[in-house]
Each structure stands twice: as C-alpha cells, then as structure tokens.
Amino acid sequence: MYFSYYLALLFVSYALQNPWLMGGVVVFVLLRPVLPDPVVLWRTAGRVRALETQVAANPANVTARRDLARMLIERLRPRRAIKILDVARERHPDDAELLYLTGLARLRAGDAEGALGPLVRAVEIEPRMMFGEPYRLAGEALGRLGRLEEAEDAYDRYVGTNSSSVEGFTKLALVRRRRGDAAGAQAALDEAIRTFWQVPAYKRRKDVGWWLRAHLARLGI
Numbered sequence: 629m630y631f632s633y634y635l636a637l638l639f640v641s642y643a644l645q646n647p648w649l650m651g652g653v654v655v656f657v658l659l660r661p662v663l664p665d666p667v668v669l670w671r672t673a674g675r676v677r678a679l680e681t682q683v684a685a686n687p688a689n690v691t692a693r694r695d696l697a698r699m700l701i702e703r704l705r706p707r708r709a710i711k712i713l714d715v716a717r718e719r720h721p722d723d724a725e726l727l728y729l730t731g732l733a734r735l736r737a738g739d740a741e742g743a744l745g746p747l748v749r750a751v752e753i754e755p756r757m758m759f760g761e762p763y764r765l766a767g768e769a770l771g772r773l774g775r776l777e778e779a780e781d782a783y784d785r786y787v788g789t790n791s792s793s794v795e796g797f798t799k800l801a802l803v804r805r806r807r808g809d810a811a812g813a814q815a816a817l818d819e820a821i822r823t824f825w826q827v828p829a830y831k832r833r834k835d836v837g838w839w840l841r842a843h844l845a846r847l848g849i
Contacts, residue, residue: 679696690719700733701736706733724757728765731747748766750762771806776806783799797819797842798816820842821846
C-alpha cells in the first residue's frame with residue numbers, strides 16, 4: 629500500500645518536470661469515454677475473431693451473436709453490436725438478455741430513447757435479471773432525456789433490487805437533487821456512503837469513485 633503512494637509521488641514529481649506528460653494525461657482522461665480499455669482489447673481480441681468466424685459460418689448461431697455483441701460493447705463498438713443483436717432478436721424476440729444488450733448498445737451509441745423499449749421489455753420478462761441492471765440503464769437513459777420523475781423511479785427500482793450498489797444510491801441522489809428534492813437526495817447520499825462500508829473490500833475498491841462522488845455531492849460539488 630505504502631509502495632503505491634511512493635510510486636504516485638515519483639510520478640507526480642516526474643510529471644511536474646515534464647509538462648507534456650501532464651498534458652497527455654489530461655487528453656487521455658478527456659478521451660476516456662471514447663477510447664476502448666487496452667486491457668479489454670487485449671483480452672478479447674482472439675475471442676472476437678473466433679466469434680466472428682462462427683457467426684460468418686452459421687448466421688443462425690444466436691449464442692455466438694450474443695457473446696460477440698457483448699464484447700463489441702466492451703470494446704466501445706456499440707453500433708456494430710446493434711446490427712448483430714438485431715439479427716439475433718429476429719429469431720428470439722423475447723430473450724431477456726438479448727433485449728438488455730440491445731438497450732445497452734443503443735444507450736452507448738447515444739440513442740437514449742431507443743434504449744428504453746428493449747430495457748423495459750427485458751425486465752417485464754425477467755424482473756430481477758442481472759440484479760436490476762436494466763433499471764440502472766433505464767435511469768441513465770431517462771436522465772439524459774430529462775424525464776427526471778421516471779429516472780428517479782428507475783433508480784428506485786434498481787436499488788430496490790440491488791441494495792449494495794453505491795452507484796445506484798448516488799445516481800438516485802443526483803436525480804432527486806435535479807428535481808429539487810434536497811431531503812431525498814441527502815437520504816440517498818447517506819445510504820450510498822453507508823453502503824460503501826457495508827460491502828466486501830473487493831467491491832469497495834470498485835466503488836471508491838462513486839463513494840467519492842457521493843461525498844462531493846454532499847458538499848454541493
């Protein structure tokens with residue numbers, strides 16, 4: 629742990645002497661939403677090629693299409709994933725996972741309105757699928773569309789299904805704040821911070837960013 633702090637101090641010291649490095653870091657931070665994770669690219673490269681071969685050889689292979697679409701979404705190629713999922717859903721229109729992935733891909737492609745239909749249908753078929761992930765994505769889509777009352781309801785349903793989500797409580801608080809519900813926002817932030825300390829250590833490492841966001845929101849930042 630202390631070695632990590634030492635490395636961080638060394639990096640800061642070096643960066644201050646090399647402004648171009650700091651500039652590069654800023655650029656990467658700004659472009660992070662549109663740059664695929666290099667670890668994901670490396671981890672999925674061979675598997676993507678194998679799945680593409682399977683789909684080309686057997687266009688009716690829905691399992692291969694589903695897995696390929698999931699990896700393409702991870703690699704920030706949602707529009708290609710949508711095309712693959714559309715064909716799969718022609719054969720299995722009521723497959724909850726295909727619907728969920730379609731909603732996710734459309735949302736990542738910037739189509740918040742188009743994401744809602746498949747996400748709603750997914751939870752109609754399987755209400756507790758993936759610990760409420762379709763509700764979280766629906767909340768994000770509705771928030772982008774300015775439909776805040778519905779977004780709050782979606783996040784409420786999400787934390788009702790996944791009560792250990794620091795992200796869920798924080799996003800619920802932010803939507804409530806946008807709606808002018810200061811007391812409700814504060815209650816959700818309190819729950820986000822309390823939840824952070826109740827989850828296992830491995831999950832705290834994953835959720836630390838949302839924990840910090842909850843604290844900043846408490847300060848009105």
